[in-house]
Amino acid sequence: MTTALAVLAGGLLGPALLTAVAVVVPAVIGRIFGRLLRTALLLTLPIAVSVLVVNLFFFPAGRDVLFQLGPVTATAEGLEFALETLARIGAISGAITLFYLTTPPSELVLDLERRGVSPRIAFVALASVQTVPALVERAATITAAQRARGLDTEGSLWRRLRGVLPLAGPVLLGSITEVEARTLALEARGFTRPGRRTLLWWPPDSARQRLARWVLVLAVPLLLVARALGWLGWLN
Amino acid sequence: MLTLESVTYRYAGAPRPSLHDVSLELHSGEVLGLIGASEAGKTTLCLVASGLAPRTMGGTLTGRVLVDGEDTAPLAMHELAGRIGIAFASPATQLSGVAATVYEEVAFGPMNLGVPRSELIARTEEALTALRIESLADRDPALLSGGQQQLVAIAGLLALRPAHLVLDEPTAQLDPAGTAMVAAALAGLAAGGASILVAEQKTDLLLGICSRVLVIDSGRAVLDGPAAEILTGPQLADLGVAPPAAIRLRRAAVNASLPAATLARLDEAIAHAMPQ
Numbered sequence: 374m375t376t377a378l379a380v381l382a383g384g385l386l387g388p389a390l391l392t393a394v395a396v397v398v399p400a401v402i403g404r405i406f407g408r409l410l411r412t413a414l415l416l417t418l419p420i421a422v423s424v425l426v427v428n429l430f431f432f433p434a435g436r437d438v439l440f441q442l443g444p445v446t447a448t449a450e451g452l453e454f455a456l457e458t459l460a461r462i463g464a465i466s467g468a469i470t471l472f473y474l475t476t477p478p479s480e481l482v483l484d485l486e487r488r489g490v491s492p493r494i495a496f497v498a499l500a501s502v503q504t505v506p507a508l509v510e511r512a513a514t515i516t517a518a519q520r521a522r523g524l525d526t527e528g529s530l531w532r533r534l535r536g537v538l539p540l541a542g543p544v545l546l547g548s549i550t551e552v553e554a555r556t557l558a559l560e561a562r563g564f565t566r567p568g569r570r571t572l573l574w575w576p577p578d579s580a581r582q583r584l585a586r587w588v589l590v591l592a593v594p595l596l597l598v599a600r601a602l603g604w605l606g607w608l609n
Numbered sequence: 610m611l612t613l614e615s616v617t618y619r620y621a622g623a624p625r626p627s628l629h630d631v632s633l634e635l636h637s638g639e640v641l642g643l644i645g646a647s648e649a650g651k652t653t654l655c656l657v658a659s660g661l662a663p664r665t666m667g668g669t670l671t672g673r674v675l676v677d678g679e680d681t682a683p684l685a686m687h688e689l690a691g692r693i694g695i696a697f698a699s700p701a702t703q704l705s706g707v708a709a710t711v712y713e714e715v716a717f718g719p720m721n722l723g724v725p726r727s728e729l730i731a732r733t734e735e736a737l738t739a740l741r742i743e744s745l746a747d748r749d750p751a752l753l754s755g756g757q758q759q760l761v762a763i764a765g766l767l768a769l770r771p772a773h774l775v776l777d778e779p780t781a782q783l784d785p786a787g788t789a790m791v792a793a794a795l796a797g798l799a800a801g802g803a804s805i806l807v808a809e810q811k812t813d814l815l816l817g818i819c820s821r822v823l824v825i826d827s828g829r830a831v832l833d834g835p836a837a838e839i840l841t842g843p844q845l846a847d848l849g850v851a852p853p854a855a856i857r858l859r860r861a862a863v864n865a866s867l868p869a870a871t872l873a874r875l876d877e878a879i880a881h882a883m884p885q
Binding site for chain 2: 477479482492496499500503504506507551554555556557558559560561562563564565566567568569570571572573
C-alpha cells in the first residue's frame, strides 16, 4: 500500500514524508532500521545511480544548466526529476524491505489461507520461498563433492564457468527427483483433500492493525482524486 | 486388516511388472517385516500397499488391495491417508518443506484432513511424545540431522493415526539409539492394534519387532513365515539378505570349529540377547 501511495503522491515531499512515517518510524520502533537501510540500499543502489546519471545529464526538457562534464550537461530540471524518482524508489524499496524483514513467509501464507486463499496456492507460494535456501544448500553440497573429486571451481572466470556445468546437472536432476518424492509424501499426508484445512495457529490481527489497513486502502482512491484535481501541488 | 490379493504391478513405461502375483494379509496388531535384496520390489510393494501406486505413481495394477475388507480401488489418496500411513527412507523429502517448526510439521497431515483444532493439538503432542521428540518441537525441521528428521517424519505419520502403517526402511538414516526408539514406537503402535508393514535391511531390528516376515525376490513373494524361523533360516543369504548379527556370529563360530563348550556358551548368550 505504501508503494501505491508513493507513486500516487508524486513530487519529492510526498514520497519522502511517506517514507518517514510508514517506513523509518516503524523500522526505528522495531529496532531494524540499520538492517533495513543496508538491505534497501543494496536493492536500490544500482537503479538509483542509473536514474540519477541518466536524468541529470540526459533529461530531454533540461534547460537550466548546473554544470558541464565533458560532452554532457547536468540540468536543474533533470536533477529535480531524478530526486523525485529517487524519492519514490526509496519509499517503494523501503516498504518492501520493511515487509520482508518483519513478515516471516510462513505467517504471511497462514494469514492468507485463513482469509480464504486456497491451501494449494498458499503451499506453492511458501514452498517457492523455502526452496531457495534448500537449493543453495544442495548446490553447496554437490560443489563440495565435485571439488573433492578434483573439479576446479576457482581461478579464472573461464575455469569457474567450466566448473558450473558438472554442477548444474546434479542440482537440477536432484531437485526433480526430490519433487517426485515430496509429492508422494504430500499425497500420503492428505494434501490433495479438497476443502479447507484446519489451521494450527494464525498471526494475531489487532483492531489497530485492521484500522491501519483500512486507512491505507481508503487513502489510495483519495490520493488518486486529490492528484487528479491538482490538490497535491504543494507536495512538489 | 490390510490385504493384497494376487497383486501384480507394472510402473508406467516399464517393460515388465515389478511385482508379480503377491498376496498378503496383515492383521491388526501384527508387524510384518518385508525383506529382500536391492531392487527385489520392497519399495514397490510399500507403494502399492499404501495406495500411492498406481494413484500417484501411475502404472497398471491387477489384483486387489483391501483395507478392512474394503476395496481401495475407488478411493482417492486423501481418503486413504487417514487409514494407511506410509513413511519412506529419505527423511528430508518426507517433510512438507513449509513448516517453520517441528510441531507444525507433525501437525501437517491432520491439518490437511481437517480434524478439529483441539484434536489436532492432541494428536500432535501424542505423536511427539511417542517418539520422545518433544524437545524438538520448536526447532526448524530443515535444520535437524537426518535421524531427527526421520523421527519427525514418522511422528507426522503417527499424527494421522492410521490403522495401518507402511514403512519403507524407516531407520535407514538412524543411529542405533534412533533405531531403538522407532522400534519401541512401532511395538507400542502394534500393541495398540495398528497393523504395520515394515521393509527393512536391518534384520536385527525385524527380529526384535516382527511376528512375521515376508521375503520377496524379483518382485515375487518367496518366503512367508514366523520372523524367528525366516530370519534364522539358511535361505536368507541366497536371497541377498544379511541374517541378523547373532546368527552370523553363530555361523562364523561353527565355521571356525570352535569347541562345543564355547558354542554352547555362545548359544546361551545369543538366546539371552534374542527377543522373546
